Amino acid sequence: xxxxxxxxxxxxxxxxxxxxxxxxxxxxxxxxxxxxxxxxxxxxxxxxxxxxxxxxxxxxxxxxxxxxxxxxxxxxxxxxxxxxxxxxxxxxxxxxxxxxxxxxxxxxxxxxxxxxxxxxxxxxxxxxxxxxxxxxxxxxxxxxxxxxxxxxxxxxxxxxxxxxxxxxxxxxxxxxxxxxxxxxxxxxxxxxxxxxxxxxxxxxxxxxxxxxxxxxxxxxxxxxxxxxxxxxxxxxxxxxxxxxxxxxxxxxxxxxxxxxxxxxxxxxxxxxxxxxxxxxxxxxxxxxxxxxx
Amino acid sequence: xxxxxxxxxxxxxxxxxxxxxxxxxxxxxxxxxxxxxxxxxxxxxxxxxxxxxxxxxxxxxxxxxxxxxxxxxxxxxxxxxxxxxxxxxxxxxxxxxxxxxxxxxxxxxxxxxxxxxxxxxxxxxxxxxxxxxxxxxxxxxxxxxxxxxxxxxxxxxxxxxxxxxxxxxxxxxxxxxxxxxxxxxxxxxxxxxxxxxxxxxxxxxxxxxxxxxxxxxxxxxxxxxxxxxxxxxxxxxxxxxxxxxxxxxxxxxxxxxxxxxxxxx
Numbered sequence: 001x002x003x004x005x006x007x008x009x010x011x012x013x014x015x016x017x018x019x020x021x022x023x024x025x026x027x028x029x030x031x032x033x034x035x036x037x038x039x040x041x042x043x044x045x046x047x048x049x050x051x052x053x054x055x056x057x058x059x060x061x062x063x064x065x066x067x068x069x070x071x072x073x074x075x076x077x078x079x080x081x082x083x084x085x086x087x088x089x090x091x092x093x094x095x096x097x098x099x100x101x102x103x104x105x106x107x108x109x110x111x112x113x114x115x116x117x118x119x120x121x122x123x124x125x126x127x128x129x130x131x132x133x134x135x136x137x138x139x140x141x142x143x144x145x146x147x148x149x150x151x152x153x154x155x156x157x158x159x160x161x162x163x164x165x166x167x168x169x170x171x172x173x174x175x176x177x178x179x180x181x182x183x184x185x186x187x188x189x190x191x192x193x194x195x196x197x198x199x200x201x202x203x204x205x206x207x208x209x210x211x212x213x214x215x216x217x218x219x220x221x222x223x224x225x226x227x228x229x230x231x232x233x234x235x236x237x238x239x240x241x242x243x244x245x246x247x248x249x250x251x252x253x254x255x256x257x258x259x260x261x262x263x264x265x266x267x268x269x270x271x272x273x274x275x276x277x278x279x280x281x282x283x284x285x286x287x288x289x290x291x292x293x
Numbered sequence: 294x295x296x297x298x299x300x301x302x303x304x305x306x307x308x309x310x311x312x313x314x315x316x317x318x319x320x321x322x323x324x325x326x327x328x329x330x331x332x333x334x335x336x337x338x339x340x341x342x343x344x345x346x347x348x349x350x351x352x353x354x355x356x357x358x359x360x361x362x363x364x365x366x367x368x369x370x371x372x373x374x375x376x377x378x379x380x381x382x383x384x385x386x387x388x389x390x391x392x393x394x395x396x397x398x399x400x401x402x403x404x405x406x407x408x409x410x411x412x413x414x415x416x417x418x419x420x421x422x423x424x425x426x427x428x429x430x431x432x433x434x435x436x437x438x439x440x441x442x443x444x445x446x447x448x449x450x451x452x453x454x455x456x457x458x459x460x461x462x463x464x465x466x467x468x469x470x471x472x473x474x475x476x477x478x479x480x481x482x483x484x485x486x487x488x489x490x491x492x493x494x495x496x497x498x499x500x501x502x503x504x505x506x507x508x509x510x511x512x513x514x515x516x517x518x519x520x521x522x523x524x525x526x527x528x529x530x531x532x533x534x535x536x537x538x539x540x541x542x543x544x545x546x547x548x549x550x551x552x553x554x555x556x557x558x
Contacts, residue, residue, distance in 0.1 A: 142331060
């Protein structure tokens, strides 16, 4: 034992010099990631007027209609856009997996490029397209299609529509690799046994893909929940959504409301974590089912 | 293989049309002075001409480039140093480095910006400087991409073997790491830096919440012109999207070249 120790010490001493290389990384990570996050959680339990531990910020969120609505709208828009995104992505990724040659390459290239199309530019493009004086809106008016002419972009539905747009490239890119796991032989076997194509996908394909679908779903949900620029450009502060309310507590106000903003941030993180837990639970059920059979 | 199926092709084309319509319409919009009927009228490139004469616009582009370069270089150096120490000397710490690098994936812009703001606003030192806060926030937001790029690059070059070989030839570990490993993973670093440029270029949340009027970048310029002049802002839009697409095209090209190169080995 003693021998081992004496042998170890000089080597360790030399080794620990290299901890210095870790220091700059840790410094920046603590200053701009870890301490800010801890601070915001601590702030959420402190009253804005100053004082000791309190739950009043959370009570305010639970009792005020404005914040209830923000939570409700955020979950609603995130759910709608994530469900729509995953459905379109399923067909898109399946088609991309089946297609070969030029169209496949073009599709992948455009998908990759459009996946960066979000935020203010996306909101702007939709205003040109479907805003009050938008190109499509006017087209709808001249052609007498009221569904397009009367579509209100500046509403929860309008925001959901734009969110669906930025979900599609992301979700399709995430799902395409998963289709490698659905083997061609399985489809051939099920066709031989007399199953239709739809039957194959509902009974074999989708259950096999379920873990990937659920994983992608939680990414999409989180993506929509935290999205800020797009909705801010369209609605300014006239919609009650969690990110808008959170930013509103810190920016553009005379007095910063650290406590309330912190509590709202914590609520948003909790919603994200709950969604991850739900999707994990669903996908693990499918994984177990697969192992048994 | 036997028959080329039409179904998938139709689905792909439909999705492509859906994805391209907002882009194409905005591009056409920027080049015609009058689009109230079905067909746009009055082709002109005057908007672009005026835009590139606009000092405010050029300044906002310049600000975007400056604020992208500093955090990217900083983050690359930090992650390289950290991974050098962690992978070679403290393998047990590697897991924690990874966790720290992946957290920003889940917290995203809004929460990150307000938590940095609430910590440093009113701080008596330089830390309350808006630009300093913004640089710090950008370092964190691009951390996952830089980390993954460098880490994947290290795996691809089989670092332990390369290090051992360099050591047998008499090189120190530091020398081996920075003169043998780093040049070999340079293309991975380039790809992840380009992704990071794309992220910072497309950012609005962080710059609005942290710096806003102190550092009006090109996204803020677009947001402000949107309210007054839709022709001008559609030209700004086209410039932003052209840069964004150019970046992702280069990334795509570098990646395909790399995977082809690897298959050839």
